Amino acid sequence: MLEPKQTDTYSVQQLILEKKSKKRWNIEKLIPKLLFLTxxxxxxxxxxxxxxxxxxxxIFFEKVSIVEFLTGHKWLPxxxxxxxGVMPLVVGxxxxxxxxxxxxxxxxxxxxxxxxxxxxxKTRRIIKPILxxxxxxxxxxxxxxxLTFVTPVLRDIFPSLDMFNAISPGIVVGIMIMPMIxxxxxxxxxxxxxxxxxxxxxxxxxxxxxxxxVVLPAAMSGIVASxxxxxxxxxxxxxxxxxxxxxxxxxxxxxxxxxxxMTAYIVQVSTGDAGYGTTIYYSIYAxxxxxxxxxxxMNLLAQFISRKFREEY
Amino acid sequence: xxxxLTGPKKAPTVGIENENADSVFLKETVYETSDLNLWYxxxxxxxxxxxxxxQNEVTAIIGPxxxxxxxxxxxxxxxxxxxxxxxxxxxxxxxxxxxLDQSYKVEDLRTQVGMVFQKPNPxxxxxxxxxxxxxxxxxxxxxxxxxxxVEKSLKGAAIWDEVKDRLHENAYGLSGxxxxxxxxxxxxxxxxxxxxxxxxxxxxxxxxxxxIEELVQELKKxxxxxxxxxxxxxxxxxxxxxxxxxxxxxxxxxDTNTIFSNPNDKRTEDYIxxxxx
Numbered sequence: 001m002l003e004p005k006q007t008d009t010y011s012v013q014q015l016i017l018e019k020k021s022k023k024r025w026n027i028e029k030l031i032p033k034l035l036f037l038t039x040x041x042x043x044x045x046x047x048x049x050x051x052x053x054x055x056x057x058x059i060f061f062e063k064v065s066i067v068e069f070l071t072g073h074k075w076l077p078x079x080x081x082x083x084x085g086v087m088p089l090v091v092g093x094x095x096x097x098x099x100x101x102x103x104x105x106x107x108x109x110x111x112x113x114x115x116x117x118x119x120x121x122k123t124r125r126i127i128k129p130i131l132x133x134x135x136x137x138x139x140x141x142x143x144x145x146x147l148t149f150v151t152p153v154l155r156d157i158f159p160s161l162d163m164f165n166a167i168s169p170g171i172v173v174g175i176m177i178m179p180m181i182x183x184x185x186x187x188x189x190x191x192x193x194x195x196x197x198x199x200x201x202x203x204x205x206x207x208x209x210x211x212x213x214v215v216l217p218a219a220m221s222g223i224v225a226s227x228x229x230x231x232x233x234x235x236x237x238x239x240x241x242x243x244x245x246x247x248x249x250x251x252x253x254x255x256x257x258x259x260x261x262m263t264a265y266i267v268q269v270s271t272g273d274a275g276y277g278t279t280i281y282y283s284i285y286a287x288x289x290x291x292x293x294x295x296x297x298m299n300l301l302a303q304f305i306s307r308k309f310r311e312e313y
Numbered sequence: 314x315x316x317x318l319t320g321p322k323k324a325p326t327v328g329i330e331n332e333n334a335d336s337v338f339l340k341e342t343v344y345e346t347s348d349l350n351l352w353y354x355x356x357x358x359x360x361x362x363x364x365x366x367x368q369n370e371v372t373a374i375i376g377p378x379x380x381x382x383x384x385x386x387x388x389x390x391x392x393x394x395x396x397x398x399x400x401x402x403x404x405x406x407x408x409x410x411x412x413l414d415q416s417y418k419v420e421d422l423r424t425q426v427g428m429v430f431q432k433p434n435p436x437x438x439x440x441x442x443x444x445x446x447x448x449x450x451x452x453x454x455x456x457x458x459x460x461x462x463v464e465k466s467l468k469g470a471a472i473w474d475e476v477k478d479r480l481h482e483n484a485y486g487l488s489g490x491x492x493x494x495x496x497x498x499x500x501x502x503x504x505x506x507x508x509x510x511x512x513x514x515x516x517x518x519x520x521x522x523x524x525i526e527e528l529v530q531e532l533k534k535x536x537x538x539x540x541x542x543x544x545x546x547x548x549x550x551x552x553x554x555x556x557x558x559x560x561x562x563x564x565x566x567x568d569t570n571t572i573f574s575n576p577n578d579k580r581t582e583d584y585i586x587x588x589x590x
Contacts (some may be wrong), residue, residue, distance in 0.1 A: 089333065135580055193434070195434035198430060198434065199435070199436060199499070200436070200446070201392065201395070201419075201423065202430075202500070203423065203427070203446060203447040203499070203500070204421070204422075204423035204445075204447070204450070204451065205447075206425035209450045213450065214436055217437075218437045245477070
């Protein structure tokens with residue numbers, strides 16, 4: 001046994017007390033207040049934005065009837081007898097979103113399953129950063145990719161395709177949101193406990209049976225959330241559709257013609273010379289409000305679905 | 314190596330005779346492990362294991378932490394292969410076929426050999442769905458048969474009375490002990506031949522532990538059970554044979570009574586009398 005060194009004569013408890021008495025204010029009590037303040041700031045900003053949107057939208061509805069706005073099938077704000085039926089813009093947005101979903105959901109989900117269940121650590125280390133790069137590309141770059149690469153390629157295959165159309169930006173928006181679905185779904189899959197997978201293997205389940213019937217359902221709430229989140233980003237996507245989608249509001253279900261989405265219209269007015277206080281100026285708030293309602297519904301839907309599908313573990 | 318292979322001295326309960334039995338062995342052999350060695354990378358985790366296990370018996374595997382007992386039981390249904398960089402030599406014959414032969418499909422093996430884990434691991438599904446998962450992946454779709462399987466398995470795991478009115482509720486609403494019995498029911502649902510239990514009571518309270526121990530006694534009438542436990546009293550209470558593992562070796566394997574009353578090896582004695590481990 002070593003004898004404890006007796007070189008210094010101090011009491012640790014004494015030192016702790018000394019240190020404590022030096023503290024003038026209690027940081028432990030201050031920090032929660034600071035954190036609360038920052039949380040309040042984000043809430044206030046949200047309320048401010050929504051209120052602005054609502055006020056300006058009301059002014060718009062003093063000029064144009066809400067019934068015409070919601071049910072009208074013509075969006076001709078620049079015509080000599082303007083018409084403000086928002087449906088063509090909604091249809092344009094939905095066309096792009098549906099195409100994006102068709103592209104992004106299967107690829108994103110398959111990528112997530114591959115990364116979490118099948119890929120070796122080495123493969124994962126190569127693919128994940130690439131996905132992150134894909135997610136980090138500025139949307140304007142995607143927009144020009146759609147216009148100058150995807151559209152010409154598609155036009156080689158389908159010569160009747162317009163220069164501006166729904167399918168090309170739809171595909172590219174899909175490419176843009178795919179990494180989001182892949183990455184968030186992978187997180188959901190990875191967080192399914194290993195013990196649950198082992199339970200399935202121990203019953204003689206193959207890897208595929210385990211993945212499809214145990215891991216996937218267990219991660220369903222996270223997967224649905226990731227898809228809805230990605231789609232609400234697709235709905236709000238602006239640059240790609242502005243660059244490659246055109247500016248012709250259309251009710252047609254045809255994806256080969258020029259379209260205009262809600263966001264693209266807002267860009268068109270914001271960058272144009274519509275004067276402050278005109279009906280056109282206020283119309284962008286009404287369209288913005290519509291867009292906001294869409295994403296809000298999407299988010300509520302995501303919460304509802306994920307609660308319904310939730311499998312606790 | 315100090316190892317004794319002593320046959321059961323009591324009268325056998327099952328009368329299937331072993332043809333080349335020149336001894337008192339009357340029970341059919343389920344598992345024959347010969348010269349099994351296992352490495353995790355460079356780490357030699359199991360060294361020259363030779364063990365035979367018999368039908369309708371409870372075989373307990375005891376030993377201190379890190380002695381290789383969990384590794385060994387996971388080798389019996391090849392769950393060990395989920396660990397990267399595992400290498401084995403030697404053979405484990407299950408019903409006279411070497412399971413370490415890569416032509417033996419693990420899915421087939423695991424359909425015959427069920428497993429209950431250390432921590433209850435029900436699927437995040439309803440109680441009903443948990444039980445029918447096994448039969449379902451093996452292609453049983455008839456609703457009537459599945460209903461019967463659920464009732465039979467839950468009764469077999471002594472949990473039917475507690476859950477029969479809430480079969481469609483999530484399994485995670487059950488207590489830990491109930492979850493573990495549900496996992497046993499899930500395992501019984503595919504009517505396996507052998508049930509491997511890897512410290513099935515280590516995460517449970519004493520009352521739940523007692524229930525599982527009683528259940529094991531009941532189950533051995535229909536199944537062969539191999540159980541890893543760090544609780545020596547548990548091994549003494551429920552098993553017919555006990556293998557004592559130390560540092561990846563089998564130090565002693567014999568009748569449970571012999572191991573606990575008259576161990577052959579000094580190290581076994583030291584362990585069961587609590588001098589280490």
